[in-house]
Amino acid sequence: MARWEAITPLMRNARVNWECELERVGKLQWWDQVKGKVEGFPDSPVAHHIHPVALVGNFQSTPFLCPHCGSDMTISAGFLKKIFPGISDENAAGYAVALNPVFVKYKINTCNRISHFLGQCDVECAGFTAFKEDLFYKDGDKLWGTYPSPLKNGLNRLHPDWTDAQIESYAKAHLIRNDPELGIVLFGDSAYPNCDYRGRGLIHLTWLENYRRYKEYSGVDVVTDPLRLEYDKAVAADSAGWFWSMHSINQHADANNPKKVTTMINPGLKKLIERKAASQRVFSKLNNGCEPCRAQWEATATGANGW
Incomplete structure (x- = not known):
């Protein structure tokens, strides 16, 4: 405590606060009371520290x-x-x-x-x-020829009273140049009516079931927020690695x-x-x-x- 007490004359108007500080510092000086007396404690007061940032940086620099x-x-x-x-x-x-x-x-x-x-x-x-599947089609016949069954299933889900002729007509006339609605039709789900589960990420994770499985694995809620796979680089990369590993x-x-x-x-x-x-x-x-x-x-x- 001698070094701390040597500062006391310099405290002047802060002397009362300083004496409280000296009392606090004194309570921290307990090494002589425990060295060699507590199992597992070393006799020497020398402590070795590893700087956490330096440690992480060392790992990052390893090829x-x-x-x-x-x-x-x-x-x-x-x-x-x-x-x-x-x-x-x-x-x-x-x-x-x-x-x-x-x-x-x-x-x-x-x-x-x-x-x-x-x-x-x-x-x-x-x-x-x-980082998302492009669903912009200009040709209705090409669109129908590419996705006949998914279009029927999707439009039946949204419009259960429509006939097959109505479904085909609507798809060819209204789902061209209409990426957002086409996404809902092809890759939507009744449980989440405003989301579509088209391919997203680095290795285009597709369909609600795969989104759901990745959510269960990672804890990242890509089910209610599927755009995370598109805009979050860490999620886009990790979901691709997960899919690669799972298969x-x-x-x-x-x-x-x-x-x-x-x-x-x-x-x-x-x-x-x-x-x-x-x-x-x-x-x-x-x-x-x-x-x-x-x-x-x-x-x-x-x-x-x-x-």
């Missing part, structure tokens, strides 16, 4: 390496801009932050797995430029089989050629010739694997 070839797979804004030329600066920066923890969390952690994941994103979200797509990426990877995401194999080309483009940039992943990729890029 995310492929366990097979050692290639650095940390996703940066610059990397995303090289792979997806249409991506905005904002989306490149935001998704670089969102993707790295998703890849760790869902073990999308090799050259093959990340290449196929991002290759699918190239088609699903148009190279990180469109065990890593095993097909490990086998370098783009056809099976695509089947799990789009059973109709829409734009398979583009998905394959994007996966190859990502792999070339990500792996950068590192072995043994490069040799394994080339050896398995066969017709039998869907190439």
Whole structure:
């Protein structure tokens, strides 16, 4: 206490408050009373501290390496801009932050797995430029030919007294150039009449049942607020990783089989050629010739694997 008491003459008008402070400080000086006397306490008063921010920063600066070839797979804004030329600066920066923890969390952690994941994103979200399914149609006959059963089911749900002829006529005449209503018709649900559950996110999560399952898993309420999958980058990325994991797509990426990877995401194999080309483009940039992943990729890029 001698050092504290030496300040007392300087307190002048604050002397009464200072004496209260000295009493408080005195009560904190209990080390000599406990050292060597309390089980588990050290004899030395020296304490070692780890700065929490520095600790987190150290983990963040650790490269995310492929366990097979050692290639650095940390996703940066610059990397995303090289792979997806249409991506905005904002989306490149935001998704670089969102993707790295998703890849760790869902073990999308090799050259093959990340290449196929991002290759699918190239088609699903148009190279990180469109995070919801576009339902803008100009041709009524094309619209009807694309979605005959979903249109019938959706309009029957909304207008149970309509005939098939009325449904077809309405769809062709009123659901063209009408993205919002078409979304409600095709992907709506009576339980949530003002929402539609079209494809959203990086790997376009679709249908209420999938939205509901992701909500149950994550705790993020994308059921009453489905737009979270579209505008919240962390949710868009995490939902894609969750879907990938739930359908065990890593095993097909490990086998370098783009056809099976695509089947799990789009059973109709829409734009398979583009998905394959994007996966190859990502792999070339990500792996950068590192072995043994490069040799394994080339050896398995066969017709039998869907190439």
